[in-house]
Amino acid sequence: xxxxxxRTPNVANLRPRSKLVHGGxxxxxxxxxxxxxxxxxxxxxxxxxxxxxxxLNDGQRHVYSRFRNPTSAMFEDRLAAYEGAxxxxxxxxxxAAVFAALMCHLKAGDRIVAPWGLFGSCLHIVKNLCPRYGxxxxxxDGADLSQWEEAxxxxxxxxxxxxxxxxxxxxxxxxxxxxxxHKAGAKVVVDNAFATPVLQRPLEIGADVVVYxxxxxxxxxxxxxGGIILTDAKFGSEVVHPFLRHTGPTISPFNAWVLLKxxxxxxxxxxxxxxxxxxxxxxxEGHPKVARALYPTxxxxxxxxxxxxxxxxxxxxxxxxxxxxxxxxxxxxxxxLMNALEMVLISNNLGDSKSLxxxxxxxxxxxxxEDEKRRAGITPSLIRLSVGLEDPQDIIDDLERALLSx
Ligand SMILES: *Cc1c(COP(=O)(O)O)cnc(C)c1O
Numbered sequence: 001x002x003x004x005x006x007r008t009p010n011v012a013n014l015r016p017r018s019k020l021v022h023g024g025x026x027x028x029x030x031x032x033x034x035x036x037x038x039x040x041x042x043x044x045x046x047x048x049x050x051x052x053x054x055x056l057n058d059g060q061r062h063v064y065s066r067f068r069n070p071t072s073a074m075f076e077d078r079l080a081a082y083e084g085a086x087x088x089x090x091x092x093x094x095x096a097a098v099f100a101a102l103m104c105h106l107k108a109g110d111r112i113v114a115p116w117g118l119f120g121s122c123l124h125i126v127k128n129l130c131p132r133y134g135x136x137x138x139x140x141d142g143a144d145l146s147q148w149e150e151a152x153x154x155x156x157x158x159x160x161x162x163x164x165x166x167x168x169x170x171x172x173x174x175x176x177x178x179x180x181x182h183k184a185g186a187k188v189v190v191d192n193a194f195a196t197p198v199l200q201r202p203l204e205i206g207a208d209v210v211v212y213x214x215x216x217x218x219x220x221x222x223x224x225x226g227g228i229i230l231t232d233a234k235f236g237s238e239v240v241h242p243f244l245r246h247t248g249p250t251i252s253p254f255n256a257w258v259l260l261k262x263x264x265x266x267x268x269x270x271x272x273x274x275x276x277x278x279x280x281x282x283x284x285e286g287h288p289k290v291a292r293a294l295y296p297t298x299x300x301x302x303x304x305x306x307x308x309x310x311x312x313x314x315x316x317x318x319x320x321x322x323x324x325x326x327x328x329x330x331x332x333x334x335x336x337l338m339n340a341l342e343m344v345l346i347s348n349n350l351g352d353s354k355s356l357x358x359x360x361x362x363x364x365x366x367x368x369x370e371d372e373k374r375r376a377g378i379t380p381s382l383i384r385l386s387v388g389l390e391d392p393q394d395i396i397d398d399l400e401r402a403l404l405s406x
Contacts, residue, residue, distance in 0.1 A: 011081050020263045024077030026070055037257040038070045059237075065253065067245050072256035078263050079218070080230055083197045084204060087236030089244055090228045090256055094193060094213020095121050096249035097227030099129075101189045101211050102158055104243035108134025110157035113186070115142025115172060116376045117165035120365045122191060123372075126160060142172045143303060148180055156186040164194045164307070166350075167319050167360045167384040168377035169294045171303040174310050178206030187235075193217075193351075198270040200311045208235065216351030217316065219262045220269050224255040269353065269389060273316040276395065277387035281318045283396050289333075289406045291321040291381065316351060321381040322406050330381025333406045334359055337383065340402035343394055344385070355388035355395050 011023045028036045043062045045051040054063050062068055076088035091097040102125065106112065114126045116139050126137045135157075140147035142161060152159070159181040163172040174190070181188045189209040190202040196217045202210050212218060214226035229240055244250065251259075281295035293300070296307035297314035307314065322337055324330030338346050338357055347356040348363045358364060361380045365373055373379075387395060 016082055017267050019081045020078065020266055023079075023081035023263075024074040024260070026074055035074050035257065035260055036071065038253055040069070040253070041065045066248055066250045069250075069253045069256070071253040071260070072251050075251075075256040075260040075263070076228065078260060079197070079212075079228060082263070083210065083230050084201060085210065085230035086233040087240075088228055088230045089236065089240060090214070090226060090251040090259070091244070091249045092227065092251055092255075093225045093249075094191075094211070094215055094227040095125075097211040097213070097229045098122055098160075098189075098191060099125055100240065100244055100247070100249060101209050101229050101231075102126075102130075102160060103133070104240045105187060106130070106133070106135045106157055110134075111136045111138060111154065112158045112160060113138045113140060113148070113151045113156055113181070114160045115140055115162075115165065115170070116372065117142045117168055117170040118160075118162055118376070119166040119191070119193075120368055122160070122162065123368065123376075142170050145173060145176055148177050152177075152180040152184040152186070154184065156181065156184040159186045159188045160191070161188075162191040162194065163200075163310075164296050164315060164317070165376075166194060167317075167358070167364065167382065169194070169296055169301070169315075169317060169319055170377065171296055171301075171307045171310075173306055174200075174202055174205040174207065182206070194315055194317055195311055196266065196270050196315070196351075198267050199274065199313045199315055203230065205310060208232070209240075214259045214262075215349070217270055218259050218266060218351075220266065220351055220353060221262065222349060222352045222354065224258050226251050226255045226259045270316060271313075272389060273353075273387050274313045276390075276392035277316050277318050277385075278314050279392050280385065280387055280395055280399070281314070284318065284320045284399070287399075287403055289323050289403045291323045291330075294319040316387050318385045318387060320383055320385070321379065322383060322403075324381045330379065331359075331361065334381055334383050336405045337402045340405040341398050342401070343390065343398045344402075350384070350386035352386060353389040355390055355398075356386040358384040358386070360384055 080088040130137050138151045161172050188207045190207040193213045209231040284290045285293035322333045344355040
């Protein structure tokens with residue numbers, strides 16, 4: 001029988017979930033079903049002239065894996081297809097993506113506006129690193145639109161935000177902040193790690209750049225680190241790519257391959273974990289030892305209407321305050337609860353198939369000054385729970401048992 005070329009679907013016509021399975025696929029000459037892992041740093045040429053041409057026609061073919069690698073490109077193109085982005089580039093970690101997405105365009109004399117409610121390392125970049133390069137940080141209460149309005153009443157180069165925020169699940173009004181930011185001349189960079197592209201599409205709402213810690217839900221099985229930057233073709237190729245190419249935070253093809261396969265199950269995992277998280281949040285809210293449960297779509301969340309408008313679900317993360325001790329602290333109570341859990345694991349990671357519990361005050365946000373932690377809503381009684389893929393009733397049973405020790 002004569003050999004036929006394999007069929008490839010037109011990914012643009014597929015529904016979102018199918019894009020996560022077929023997007024970006026580039027088959028090698030061996031007709032493999034599962035995507036190939038190209039562990040190669042370089043590429044060869046048939047002649048010196050061909051090498052010259054490759055460098056002249058930048059981007060037409062692979063020349064060096066710091067610039068582009070076929071496996072990494074499959075991961076980038078697959079997520080770009082799902083996110084509705086024209087351009088994507090994968091990085092070593094989520095923090096490399098955050099840093100590059102800001103530093104590729106900021107320069108001395110610029111202003112950056114961001115909310116206090118940020119992941120510890122993100123706050124460090126905005127508050128401590130930006131000033132070292134002459135960029136003035138302006139921090140606001142992310143839930144208070146009047147503070148955004150005032151901060152963005154002056155020309156601004158960048159807005160950086162997380163929504164929902166880590167760990168207090170504060171919601172920023174993406175549409176309103178993007179409108180204010182664009183009037184001030186700012187590029188809006190959204191860290192969408194908590195919502196994931198399954199539940200929230202910042203580019204469709206008006207953001208200019210989306211970044212992910214792919215370490216979290218995109219891998220979702222705790223195996224490797226990674227990050228990704230998604231934006232429009234012009235900003236991506238003219239501003240972001242030259243910065244990345246010359247500073248080198250390129251993802252390893254192996255990690256890109258793991259993350260590429262993680263994308264295939266992303267919608268299913270985030271859907272199941274999110275449904276379980278909503279159930280767990282309601283359980284926690286009704287428990288007498290819990291002072292307050294934080295979850296974007298709970299009726300008690302101050303921004304639940306906004307959360308329902310800009311997200312299609314509350315996400316996989318639940319935070320809660322245990323009822324504190326006599327001093328209003330709550331660290332001892334939080335530690336007793338965590339230490340009494342049997343199935344839910346103590347870890348500072350999140351978005352995993354295994355349920356993970358964290359005490360932000362002493363770990364992820366441990367190095368941040370106390371007054372700044374409190375400003376972001378982090379107190380010693382706060383616990384962050386990343387809901388995994390276990391049976392939700394087992395998660396509740398474990399919490400029920402552990403809450404007896406609070
Ligand atoms: C974990 C996390 C990061 C950092 O990602 P890494 O892959 O660990 O570098 C950035 N932003 C948020 C919201 C995160 O949760």
